[in-house]
Amino acid sequence: MNLNLNNKYALVCGSTAGIGKATAMSLATEGATITLIARNEDKLKAVLAELPQQRNHDYIVADFSNPEELKTKVSDYISKNHGFHILVNNTGGPKGGPVFSAGLDEFESAFTQHLKCNHVLAQTVVPFMKEASYGRIINIISTSVKQPLDGLGVSNTIRGAVASWSKTLANELGQFGITVNNVLPGATGTERLTEIIKNKSAKTGNTEEEAANAMKNAVPAKRFAKPEELAYAVTFLASECASYINGINLPVDGGRTKSL
Numbered sequence: 001m002n003l004n005l006n007n008k009y010a011l012v013c014g015s016t017a018g019i020g021k022a023t024a025m026s027l028a029t030e031g032a033t034i035t036l037i038a039r040n041e042d043k044l045k046a047v048l049a050e051l052p053q054q055r056n057h058d059y060i061v062a063d064f065s066n067p068e069e070l071k072t073k074v075s076d077y078i079s080k081n082h083g084f085h086i087l088v089n090n091t092g093g094p095k096g097g098p099v100f101s102a103g104l105d106e107f108e109s110a111f112t113q114h115l116k117c118n119h120v121l122a123q124t125v126v127p128f129m130k131e132a133s134y135g136r137i138i139n140i141i142s143t144s145v146k147q148p149l150d151g152l153g154v155s156n157t158i159r160g161a162v163a164s165w166s167k168t169l170a171n172e173l174g175q176f177g178i179t180v181n182n183v184l185p186g187a188t189g190t191e192r193l194t195e196i197i198k199n200k201s202a203k204t205g206n207t208e209e210e211a212a213n214a215m216k217n218a219v220p221a222k223r224f225a226k227p228e229e230l231a232y233a234v235t236f237l238a239s240e241c242a243s244y245i246n247g248i249n250l251p252v253d254g255g256r257t258k259s260l
């Protein structure tokens with residue numbers, strides 16, 4: 001199998017840390033030219049410097065709390081530079097907590113960051129993908145698409161909406177050589193996971209180590225994922241090798257999800 005992503009342009013969101021950063025590295029290693037997106041310009045510059053330097057990687061500073069501005073920035077970028085064959089939709093996860101006590105503003109901001117931003121980005125990149133007869137839209141969501149996770153009420157709710165949006169888009173765009181798939185991380189060693197462990201420890205009175213061990217024990221693999229393990233799945237889905245895989249939810253969770 002040859003994943004060869006030479007001459008492919010990839011827009012990788014939330015790519016200064018965690019799964020997004022690992023994905024940018026992995027796609028670049030396979031030959032893609034990367035445009036990073038996140039809010040913190042210093043971190044973007046630092047990741048840019050880590051990417052293989054033989055191609056013109058670049059970045060856009062944008063905040064997923066403002067979809068209109070995001071759309072304008074990415075449209076301007078495309079008109080001045082190039083379109084994208086690969087879009088990785090990814091951003092920070094919504095705040096934790098039970099669904100019953102969640103405020104309307106929490107649902108609204110999670111819907112904006114996760115659904116509206118994915119949508120405007122897809123609308124912005126798809127015309128070039130159609131022309132190229134090659135498109136890969138890969139959404140980083142969560143295993144909560146298949147099995148809601150305790151203490152992540154708003155996240156569980158919005159993730160379902162994103163998965164449904166994605167499946168519908170896959171049905172509409174398949175005829176143009178564009179696939180739309182979701183990668184569902186289980187517990188993955190990133191800043192987001194550190195935050196989740198801290199919340200669990202505060203809620204239960206267990207130490208952070210005890211909270212982390214309880215989470216690991218719930219996984220058949222008995223460990224957390226490395227961000228690279230997610231990135232490899234995304235890289236495969238981005239390649240020509242995955243051309244007949246469309247509209248799926250791929251858990252990368254060490255077997256934690258109980259559903260078939």
Ligand SMILES: NC(=O)c1ccc[n+]([C@@H]2O[C@H](COP(=O)([O-])OP(=O)(O)OC[C@H]3O[C@@H](n4cnc5c(N)ncnc54)[C@H](OP(=O)(O)O)[C@@H]3O)[C@@H](O)[C@H]2O)c1
Pocket residue numbers: 013014015016017018019020021037038039040043062063064065090091092093094113140141142143184185186187188189190191192193
């Ligand atoms: N890690 C896990 O165990 C796990 C499990 C299931 C699902 N997930 C989901 O997978 C996704 C990625 O998780 P991760 O663990 O890799 O997260 P992470 O380590 O917290 O990284 C988040 C990335 O998104 C960027 N970002 C955050 N808020 C943003 C905003 N408003 N606008 C633009 N960029 C923003 C951050 O950069 P800036 O701060 O510079 O903007 C950073 O690059 C999240 O949706 C998360 O909930 C993670």
